[in-house]
Amino acid sequence: MSELAIKATAIVKWFGEGEARTQALRDVTLEAYLGEMLYIVGPSGSGKTTLLSVLSGILRPDSGSVSVEGSDIWNLGSDKLADFRLHKIGFVFQDYHLFPRLTTAENVAVPLILKRMNWDEAIIEAKKYLEIVGLKGRADLPPVKLSGGEQQRVAIARAIAGKPDILIMDEPTASLDGDTGHAVVGFVKNNILNGKRCILIVTHDERINEFATRILKMEDGRLTGYEKGGSE
Amino acid sequence: MNGILKLAYKLLVNDKAKFSALLVGITFAVFLMIQMTAMFAGVLSRASATVFNLGASMWIMDPAVQTVANTIGMPDYVLDATRSMQGVHYAVPVYSGGALVKLADGTYQSVTVVGLDDTSLFGRPQLIQGKIEDIYGENGFIVVKDPEFPKLGNPHLGTEFEVNDHRGVIVGIAKVASSGLFGVPTLYTTYERALQYLPNPRFTISYVLVEPKSATDIAQIKQQARSLGYLALTRDEFVSRITAFYMFQTGVGMNILIMTIMSFVVGLSISGQTFYTFVLENLEKFGALKAMGAKSRELILMILFQASFTALTGYGLGIGLCALLITLARLRLPDYAAIITYWNLGLAFAMVVIIAAVSSYFAVRKVLRIEPFDIFRG
Numbered sequence: 001m002s003e004l005a006i007k008a009t010a011i012v013k014w015f016g017e018g019e020a021r022t023q024a025l026r027d028v029t030l031e032a033y034l035g036e037m038l039y040i041v042g043p044s045g046s047g048k049t050t051l052l053s054v055l056s057g058i059l060r061p062d063s064g065s066v067s068v069e070g071s072d073i074w075n076l077g078s079d080k081l082a083d084f085r086l087h088k089i090g091f092v093f094q095d096y097h098l099f100p101r102l103t104t105a106e107n108v109a110v111p112l113i114l115k116r117m118n119w120d121e122a123i124i125e126a127k128k129y130l131e132i133v134g135l136k137g138r139a140d141l142p143p144v145k146l147s148g149g150e151q152q153r154v155a156i157a158r159a160i161a162g163k164p165d166i167l168i169m170d171e172p173t174a175s176l177d178g179d180t181g182h183a184v185v186g187f188v189k190n191n192i193l194n195g196k197r198c199i200l201i202v203t204h205d206e207r208i209n210e211f212a213t214r215i216l217k218m219e220d221g222r223l224t225g226y227e228k229g230g231s232e
Numbered sequence: 233m234n235g236i237l238k239l240a241y242k243l244l245v246n247d248k249a250k251f252s253a254l255l256v257g258i259t260f261a262v263f264l265m266i267q268m269t270a271m272f273a274g275v276l277s278r279a280s281a282t283v284f285n286l287g288a289s290m291w292i293m294d295p296a297v298q299t300v301a302n303t304i305g306m307p308d309y310v311l312d313a314t315r316s317m318q319g320v321h322y323a324v325p326v327y328s329g330g331a332l333v334k335l336a337d338g339t340y341q342s343v344t345v346v347g348l349d350d351t352s353l354f355g356r357p358q359l360i361q362g363k364i365e366d367i368y369g370e371n372g373f374i375v376v377k378d379p380e381f382p383k384l385g386n387p388h389l390g391t392e393f394e395v396n397d398h399r400g401v402i403v404g405i406a407k408v409a410s411s412g413l414f415g416v417p418t419l420y421t422t423y424e425r426a427l428q429y430l431p432n433p434r435f436t437i438s439y440v441l442v443e444p445k446s447a448t449d450i451a452q453i454k455q456q457a458r459s460l461g462y463l464a465l466t467r468d469e470f471v472s473r474i475t476a477f478y479m480f481q482t483g484v485g486m487n488i489l490i491m492t493i494m495s496f497v498v499g500l501s502i503s504g505q506t507f508y509t510f511v512l513e514n515l516e517k518f519g520a521l522k523a524m525g526a527k528s529r530e531l532i533l534m535i536l537f538q539a540s541f542t543a544l545t546g547y548g549l550g551i552g553l554c555a556l557l558i559t560l561a562r563l564r565l566p567d568y569a570a571i572i573t574y575w576n577l578g579l580a581f582a583m584v585v586i587i588a589a590v591s592s593y594f595a596v597r598k599v600l601r602i603e604p605f606d607i608f609r610g
């Protein structure tokens with residue numbers, strides 16, 4: 001068995017007040033390992049994104065614990081939690097959230113700059129990651145000049161530039177056509193996973209299931225079983 | 233530059249439309265604020281021109297005098313009494329009044345006539361042509377070469393004119409530190425000649441100019457003048473009295489204050505709203521930064537830097553624009569009364585700091601409230 005990356009135990013999360021109060025996560029327990037690509041699938045509103053947010057230190061659960069590489073992240077103070085996200089987690093947002101006023105290389109350099117790396121060094125480093133994702137010649141262009149697939153790759157380059165152990169990808173193929181989405185996730189599997197990262201992907205897209213190590217199903221805030229790689 | 237500040241800088245200036253709008257707002261506000269207060273400073277400086285130009289340490293006057301131009305004559309014994317006061321090093325009379333001179337071409341021109349003490353010529357201007365002793369010659373007058381000088385037909389040494397049916401001759405051309413407020417040329421002559429040539433009321437001394445033996449004697453000179461029924465002021469106190477008159481009793485000060493406040497409000501509205509919109513449009517990006525691991529204080533630092541950079545750039549541009557306008561105005565109107573003082577700059581700077589602080593405050597509140605989870609939820 002590979003090394004444990006994330007261990008979530010009995011996670012509960014509620015949203016809203018009074019009659020509008022709804023339970024988004026119901027006693028969710030899961031483990032994710034380094035070297036695996038773990039998909040979380042399910043219908044809209046099933047709690048996938050909420051779970052991803054709790055696991056990545058963005059959304060505090062009402063109860064339960066999340067342990068990443070042995071430490072309980074929800075016992076950390078806000079600065080320590082920010083440091084945890086900066087050093088341990090790489091995010092690929094559904095809408096990429098690239099900075100349109102920065103060049104592609106500057107976008108990729110953002111996590112490095114947050115890590116206090118010198119600006120020029122960060123840009124040089126960022127260009128290496130752009131090369132890794134196959135965008136060597138696009139470093140000085142603004143993201144708006146790139147195609148959807150290329151923007152997705154920039155977001156991936158930004159997510160891995162900080163050398164995180166865990167990569168969080170929210171609907172990575174939602175804005176891409178079938179072939180491009182397939183190519184991007186295949187690229188992540190073959191070039192980013194490297195057997196030493198844990199990649200969590202929330203998706204609706206069954207066309208990329210072939211790349212998953214395990215696929216967890218969610219419904220109404222519960223993990224309801226495995227589609228692939230686990231036992232029901 | 234710190235990487236995070238450089239990131240903030242690029243996010244700001246690369247959004248050219250917003251950055252331009254911000255700069256225009258602050259530049260315009262600073263320009264208006266400095267222009268308004270510079271005009272007022274110019275008016276006040278001109279209003280006290282005679283006080284600055286004569287250079288006396290203390291002035292004794294009728295208590296009802298509000299400005300140096302509105303003199304109330306004092307009897308001769310005031311001069312004698314002043315000279316015998318404890319702590320007075322010396323005291324001289326000065327005449328200051330208006331007159332109408334008839335020029336060689338037959339036209340009339342209003343002038344200010346300053347009559348200097350015959351013995352000492354205390355307060356005499358710096359001559360650029362002629363000799364000071366010629367002021368004692370028959371009908372001798374010295375003319376000040378300032379922006380009003382051409383109104384006397386650009387006189388030269390020997391130019392003649394009439395004043396109150398007396399002949400006058402220009403025997404010197406001088407320069408002074410500050411021109412008067414009312415746009416009329418200034419002539420210097422001796423005190424006695426001023427009394428002879430110009431129609432006068434019963435009491436003729438406009439002011440007694442006093443030099444105290446030391447600064448510690450000022451208080452007792454004031455006390456002794458008060459016991460005579462007159463008012464003794466230091467130069468700065470007299471300037472403050474003139475300033476207070478124009479500020480509070482003419483409406484000029486209130487109008488300038490209102491315009492300055494309006495400029496501030498306009499600047500605050502434009503810049504505050506534009507900066508707030510800028511932050512709102514980038515709110516998701518700030519949320520993404522938060523999700524990626526940026527700490528709240530780093531986001532606050534970015535916003536403060538953006539607001540300060542914009543404010544200071546607009547401040548510099550506003551000052552430059554104002555200086556340019558004053559320079560251009562003076563090319564057309566040499567006696568245009570506007571001066572940029574440290575006080576003007578300080579006031580505008582304080583207001584720009586307030587604009588930046590208020591703009592930042594609302595932006596920071598918004599950014600601190602954004603939850604990274606909202607970025608995930610889209």
